[in-house]
Amino acid sequence: MSWVGRLAELGVELPPVAAPLAAYVPAARTGTLVFTSGQLPFVAGTLAATGKVGSDVSPEEAKAHARTCALNGLAAIHDLVGLDSVVRVVKLVGFVASAEGFTGQPAVVNGASELIGEIFGDAGKHARSAVGVSELPLGAPVEVELVVEIGE
Template identity: 60%
Template sequence: MSVDVHRRLAELGFQLPCVSPPKGVYAPAVCSGRYVYVSGQVPMVDGELAAVGKVGAEVSVERARELSGQCGLAALAAVDAVIGLDAVVRVVKVVGYVSSAEGFTDQSRVVDGASDLFVAVFGDAGRHARSAVGVGVLPLGAPVEIEVLVEVTG
């Protein structure tokens, strides 16, 4: 990839967070062959959840979208810790889980926060396949969780 990812993040005003320690028996990210599989990331700040609640009730769509972008940054931090962001060839797949209030149907708008981040950072290589899924509850009461698959140089 020709983009200096760390410089691009700085230009956009973003800083990678520290990788949050797992809350269970799993790794934040695993490299296998030419892919890095990033575990679901919830919006953590300094080891604490940035918000709790259901989107469409306690959490607005706009706030959830911001939190989705924060999850995307956490995913990039996990990739960076495993192999380095300069090895990323493209973002392949994003799955977003949105803790949704009864009748809430704007999950895609929430997950756009992470998708927009990846496109802003990687350009066309940040465009990806995606699923946006509404769920009843997420770990720790998080409003959003994002998991990512990236292709890296071999």
């Protein structure tokens, strides 16, 4: 089954590619790798939430927003090379705008990692970083980047 077919089986639709906020592209290819720019939790062109995780945004809400970020990253990949060209997901990096003392970044970023696993199975097993930061663009609570390998 294709990855696009797997999305349909899961009842998941890729959103339109989020427009860049500055001077960059949503995804770039070099050789057999595609790197996405940091993806925010945009839904229908609107930022789904703002604030810091652990005070303004609950960890559970942030986990759902991380999933949205990953979907936006997959949309950027699909727009550039087609999702079915993905051989495997290599790396996922999640940034979490964290309230002072919040240390649950790995659980938040699981929202993105779990989605990747649901779609890609073994091909979705990836290296990962989950980083707490003081601020993210537009006040977003989470941001996710993906690196995937594609077939030649």
